[in-house]
Amino acid sequence: MKNDLNQYLNKQVQALPPSGIRAFFELVIGMKDIISLGVGEPDFDTPWAIRESAIYSIEHGHTTYTSNKGLLQLRNEIAKYLRGKFKLDYDPENEILITVGVSEAMDLAVRALLNPRDTVLIPEPCYVSYSPIVSLAGGNPQYLSTRKEEKFKLRLQDLEKIKGAKPKVLILNYPSNPTGTSYSKKELEAIAKTIHKMNLFVISDEIYSDLSYETPHTAFASLPQMKDRTLLVNGFSKGYAMTGWRIGYAAGPRPLLDAMTKIHQYTIMCAPIMGQWAACEALKNGETAISNMRKEYERRRNFIVDGLNKIGLECHHPEGAFYAFPSIQKTGMDSMNFAKKLLEKEKVAVVPGTAFGPSGEGFVRLSYATGMDKIKEALLRMRRFIKS
Numbered sequence: 601m602k603n604d605l606n607q608y609l610n611k612q613v614q615a616l617p618p619s620g621i622r623a624f625f626e627l628v629i630g631m632k633d634i635i636s637l638g639v640g641e642p643d644f645d646t647p648w649a650i651r652e653s654a655i656y657s658i659e660h661g662h663t664t665y666t667s668n669k670g671l672l673q674l675r676n677e678i679a680k681y682l683r684g685k686f687k688l689d690y691d692p693e694n695e696i697l698i699t700v701g702v703s704e705a706m707d708l709a710v711r712a713l714l715n716p717r718d719t720v721l722i723p724e725p726c727y728v729s730y731s732p733i734v735s736l737a738g739g740n741p742q743y744l745s746t747r748k749e750e751k752f753k754l755r756l757q758d759l760e761k762i763k764g765a766k767p768k769v770l771i772l773n774y775p776s777n778p779t780g781t782s783y784s785k786k787e788l789e790a791i792a793k794t795i796h797k798m799n800l801f802v803i804s805d806e807i808y809s810d811l812s813y814e815t816p817h818t819a820f821a822s823l824p825q826m827k828d829r830t831l832l833v834n835g836f837s838k839g840y841a842m843t844g845w846r847i848g849y850a851a852g853p854r855p856l857l858d859a860m861t862k863i864h865q866y867t868i869m870c871a872p873i874m875g876q877w878a879a880c881e882a883l884k885n886g887e888t889a890i891s892n893m894r895k896e897y898e899r900r901r902n903f904i905v906d907g908l909n910k911i912g913l914e915c916h917h918p919e920g921a922f923y924a925f926p927s928i929q930k931t932g933m934d935s936m937n938f939a940k941k942l943l944e945k946e947k948v949a950v951v952p953g954t955a956f957g958p959s960g961e962g963f964v965r966l967s968y969a970t971g972m973d974k975i976k977e978a979l980l981r982m983r984r985f986i987k988s
């Protein structure tokens with residue numbers, strides 16, 4: 601008799617649905633001549649000086665573990681960056697932890713904060729991993745829906761009206777994946793007041809902070825009375841085009857950082873040393889390279905949003921990140937159907953909005969971290985698809 605392996609598997613993991621993005625991209629594998637606006641990954645190579653610093657570190661034999669918290673040199677650079685950019689003071693010895701991307705920092709944060717069944721509020725549409733990592737940590741993810749009419753911003757009335765178990769944590773992400781939405785300082789101050797009233801702790805995923813266009817980015821922790829109740833999470837994947845290096849960081853109150861460091865030291869030990877040296881170089885000398893990439897993304901954003909609106913797919917103006925999130929409601933199709941048909945007929949891959957939560961129904965996500973020629977061709981194909 602065949603052994604049923606399911607009997608050994610963890611029930612929580614079995615109950616998790618697979619990522620909606622993955623499920624869709626299974627369809628793309630093996631298809632030829634696809635224009636993919638699907639992946640949330642910069643199309644630029646990591647700037648050369650950053651790559652060179654990693655090569656240099658390998659040549660000089662830097663091939664060991666680092667401190668569990670990460671290279672002190674990198675933590676010092678991060679502290680300097682956060683002070684210079686957001687007037688935020690963190691002690692590099694105790695209040696900053698280098699992680700394997702923002703992904704690990706988010707996972708450590710929920711594991712260090714949650715007791716079984718604690719509620720975590722998550723405005724959606726949102727990045728695909730938030731709800732699963734909360735479930736895996738034994739918590740209770742509770743979505744807060746947002747709407748296009750309000751540019752997918754968190755509604756304070758919804759936050760204040762929460763029913764059921766008292767929530768403990770709110771996950772914020774701005775500029776947002778998948779909507780590109782960001783907040784002005786004034787809007788964030790209003791959110792902060794409510795958070796204070798509700799005694800929530802905030803995990804603020806600001807991975808796209810360097811890709812803010814018109815509105816300068818305000819770090820949530822820099823708002824009055826928020827530093828003690830916020831974990832600031834950021835990394836190098838997006839702004840510096842360093843997805844493969846797997847370097848992120850968390851900055852926040854020492855007791856939380858100590859708790860996260862415990863989990864990190866038993867599970868990961870430390871982030872890869874070459875990536876940490878590369879991240880040091882990125883912070884020291886990467887400003888011009890980032891600013892050039894940001895300008896190019898902004899140019900593409902203007903082009904793609906304008907193009908989508910012209911072909912009848914209403915699209916709000918995303919303030920940051922590299923995603924457009926147009927409505928496809930006028931076509932009468934649901935998001936999955938639209939994305940599948942567009943792929944079959946015109947070989948353009950976009951992500952169905954439902955991959956990011958229920959409020960994503962009626963929308964698709966297009967990444968403009970893709971060359972301008974491809975964006976132009978994709979828009980032509982989409983126009984033909986809609987006309988047909």
Ligand SMILES: Cc1ncc(COP(=O)(O)O)c(C=O)c1O
Nearest residue numbers: 640701702703727777835837848
């Ligand atoms: C909002 C958001 N957070 C976190 C991540 C993961 O980032 P990292 O590569 O640093 O793990 C992504 C990647 O797409 C993202 O969009």
